[in-house]
Amino acid sequence: xxxxxxxxxxxxxxxxxxGKWRNCYNGKRICRLLTINLFYIEIQSxxxxxRARHHTILMINKSLKCYLFAxxxxxxxxxxxxxxxxxxxxxxxxxxEGTSLIFTLALSEKTPFSVYTLDNPRRLLVDLGGVSLENMxxxxxxxxxxxxALRFGLFQLGQSRIVLDLAxxxxxxxxxxxxxxxxxxxxxxxxxxxxxxFAAASLSNPxxxxxxxxxxxxxxxxxxxxxxxxxxxxxxxxxxxQQDDIFEKxxxxxxxxxxxxxxxxxxxxxxxxxxxxxxxxxxGERVEIARRAGARAFISLHADxxxxxxxxxxxxxxxxxxxxxxxxxxxxxLENRSDLVAGISVEGEDxxxxxxxxxxxxxxxxxxxxxxxxxxxEALWFHNELEIKSRRMAGGFRVLRAPDIPSVxxxxxxxxxxxxxxxxxxxxxxxxxxxxxRDGLSRWLQVEDEMRGLLRN
Numbered sequence: 001x002x003x004x005x006x007x008x009x010x011x012x013x014x015x016x017x018x019g020k021w022r023n024c025y026n027g028k029r030i031c032r033l034l035t036i037n038l039f040y041i042e043i044q045s046x047x048x049x050x051r052a053r054h055h056t057i058l059m060i061n062k063s064l065k066c067y068l069f070a071x072x073x074x075x076x077x078x079x080x081x082x083x084x085x086x087x088x089x090x091x092x093x094x095x096x097e098g099t100s101l102i103f104t105l106a107l108s109e110k111t112p113f114s115v116y117t118l119d120n121p122r123r124l125l126v127d128l129g130g131v132s133l134e135n136m137x138x139x140x141x142x143x144x145x146x147x148x149a150l151r152f153g154l155f156q157l158g159q160s161r162i163v164l165d166l167a168x169x170x171x172x173x174x175x176x177x178x179x180x181x182x183x184x185x186x187x188x189x190x191x192x193x194x195x196x197x198f199a200a201a202s203l204s205n206p207x208x209x210x211x212x213x214x215x216x217x218x219x220x221x222x223x224x225x226x227x228x229x230x231x232x233x234x235x236x237x238x239x240x241x242q243q244d245d246i247f248e249k250x251x252x253x254x255x256x257x258x259x260x261x262x263x264x265x266x267x268x269x270x271x272x273x274x275x276x277x278x279x280x281x282x283x284g285e286r287v288e289i290a291r292r293a294g295a296r297a298f299i300s301l302h303a304d305x306x307x308x309x310x311x312x313x314x315x316x317x318x319x320x321x322x323x324x325x326x327x328x329x330x331x332x333x334l335e336n337r338s339d340l341v342a343g344i345s346v347e348g349e350d351x352x353x354x355x356x357x358x359x360x361x362x363x364x365x366x367x368x369x370x371x372x373x374x375x376x377x378e379a380l381w382f383h384n385e386l387e388i389k390s391r392r393m394a395g396g397f398r399v400l401r402a403p404d405i406p407s408v409x410x411x412x413x414x415x416x417x418x419x420x421x422x423x424x425x426x427x428x429x430x431x432x433x434x435x436x437x438r439d440g441l442s443r444w445l446q447v448e449d450e451m452r453g454l455l456r457n
Contacts, residue, residue: 085107085108085109085110085111085129085131085132085183086107086108086131086132086133086134086135087105087106087107087108087131087132087133087134087135087136088106088107088108088135088182088183089106089135089136089137090106091104091106091180091185092104092105092106092136092137092140093140094140094141094144094147094150094164096144096145096146099191099192100170100173100189100190100191100192101146101147101170101189101190102187102188102189102190103124103126103164103187103188103190104185104186104187104188105126105162105185105186105187105188106180106183106184106185107128107131107183107184107185107186108182108183109131109183109184110177110183110184111128111129111131111184112128112129113126113127113128113129113175113186114126114127115127115172115175115186115188116172116202117166117170117171117172117198117201117202118202119198119199119202121165122165122166122167122168122169122170122198122202123163123164123165123166124163124164124166124170124172124188124190125161125162125163125164126161126162126163126164126186126188127155127159127160127161128159128160128161128162129158129159129160130154130157130158130159130160131160132160133152133153133154133160133162136152136162138150141164144167145167145168146166146167146168146170147164147165147166147167148165148166148167149164149165150162150163150164150165151163151237151238151239152237153236153237153238153239153278153280154236154237154278154279154280155236155237155280156236156279156280157279160237161236161237161280162237163237168192169192169193169194169195169197169198170190170191170192170193170198171190171191171193171197171198171201172188172189172190172201173189173190173191174187174188174189175187175188175189215281215285215289217272217273217274217275217276217289217293218272219270219271219272219293220260220264220270220271220272221263221264221269221270221271222267222270223270225268225269225270226268226269226270226296226297226445227269227270227271227272227293227294227295227296228263228269228270228271228272228295228296228297228298228299228441229271229272229273229274229289229290229293229295229297229298229299229405230256230259230260230271230272230273230274230299230301231256231273231274231275231286231290231298231299231300231301231399232249232252232253232255232256232257232273232274232275232301233248233249233252233300233301233302233399234247234248234249234252234280234302235249235253235275235277235278235279235280235281236249236278236279236280236281237280238280240252240302240303240304241303241304241305241415241416242305242415243305243415243416243421246415246421246425248302248303248304248415249278250278251303251412251415251424251425251430252301252302252303252412253275253276253278254427254430255301255412255430255433255434255437256273256301257273257276258430258431258434259301259434259437259438260273261434262434262435262438263438263441266438266442268442268445269441269445272289272290272293272295274286274289274290283398283399284398286300286399287399287401287402287405287407290402290405290407291402291404291405295405296405296406296445297372297405297406297407297408297441297444297445298400298402298405298406298407298408299376299407299408299409299410299437299441300397300399300400300407300408300409300410301409301410301412302409302410302411302412303411303412303413303414303415303420303424304411304414304415304416305414305415305416306414306416307416310416310417311414311416311417312413312414312417312419312420313391313413313414313420314380314391314410314411314412314413314433315391315392315393315410315411316373316376316377316380316391316392316393316408316409316410316411317373317393317394317395317397317400317408317409317410317411318366318369318370318372318373318394318400318407318408319366319369319394319395319396319397319400319401319407320394320395320396365402365403365404365405365406365407368406368448369400369406369407369408371406371444371447371448372406372407372408372444373392373408374392375440375443375444375447376408376410376437376440376441376444377391377392378440378443379436379437379439379440379443380410380433380436380437380440395409397409410437412424412433
């Protein structure tokens with residue numbers, strides 16, 4: 001029962017069944033399936049009672065389902081979820097005090113938190129419960145001689161993270177809370193230390209580990225069909241490339257979900273997305289998602305920035321640890337920093353024994369990946385302007401190191417180029433790009449199946 005003001009005094013909403021709920025990539029729909037079997041509205045006026053009953057079954061498309069539900073939420077408050085706490089801009093500050101630094105974080109309500117540092121590169125991490133960082137000031141580090149950059153976002157389910165890149169070694173001296181009117185304040189004091197002292201204080205921070213068990217990506221499509229893993233790069237507190245308020249993570253997620261929908265409509269594929277929302281996933285875990293699911297192919301989507309010279313158009317990468325061009329080295333270096341941006345240590349991942357085993361396992365997969373990349377580059381050839389054709393390159397991308405899955409990374413365009421940036425944001429261009437990617441995957445699958453048939457014969 002919901003009490004309303006004005007002419008509406010009571011509203012009863014009696015759904016017999018609510019179907020499967022899902023969060024969607026662009027926020028334009030709230031659920032994938034919503035069937036309303038019954039609703040009952042009772043209206044009273046001051047002079048007389050007017051009762052209206054309406055029994056109906058509504059079968060509407062996905063967009064209208066969302067709009068209807070959103071309107072009901074907004075107008076009648078049918079469901080009143082607990083409001084999540086968040087960071088308050090007023091009271092949040094980064095201040096220097098001699099050689100020390102004070103980071104004050106204002107919150108609308110109490111929340112669990114942890115504070116620690118990581119080395120190589122030097123970072124301060126503040127992990128919070130699932131609070132909103134929407135109002136977090138973005139210019140706190142501007143002009144600071146002690147902090148090079150500050151970033152924040154959703155790190156994993158139920159956990160937000162703030163990362164400060166430190167220009168000098170600062171160790172945590174204290175981290176205390178103060179109760180204030182309307183919430184709480186976290187005050188982190190850092191003091192200057194030697195590099196050795198900082199390294200000693202930053203060793204083995206288990207809280208920096210990302211929990212893989214929180215993920216349960218959904219495989220969609222008919223059983224038995226070849227499975228394609230689509231990876232939308234970056235996410236959460238890792239924005240990827242950025243031009244003003246335009247983020248790479250948003251663009252690639254839009255194209256990834258569009259490609260998923262086209263592959264499902266095609267009817268010859270199953271699909272799994274490494275992420276469907278704005279959440280951070282470590283590079284290695286993206287590969288493991290595809291491997292655990294038994295993917296036939298892995299495609300990672302990106303849109304980068306170059307700071308020197310000019311780059312335009314689409315580039316298709318396969319894995320290579322040697323013989324890379326300087327541009328490929330630069331792009332791979334930027335993409336491989338994703339885990340460091342999110343505050344995850346990657347030390348010890350590339351030990352010598354692991355590399356030997358991976359090289360052995362990669363020999364057959366490399367040939368498949370090269371053929372896969374060639375096919376995708378050919379499919380994208382006509383998607384660009386005549387003078388800007390798709391390029392085929394190789395680079396040492398960590399996300400391409402699955403030893404048993406043909407993998408490619410596709411730079412959809414370069415956000416540093418004004419023309420590319422405009423196209424990357426255009427929904428019609430995104431759809432055309434997704435269609436070309438679908439055609440490339442279809443052609444690659446056909447060729448691989450034909451080759452398997454020849455080998456069997």
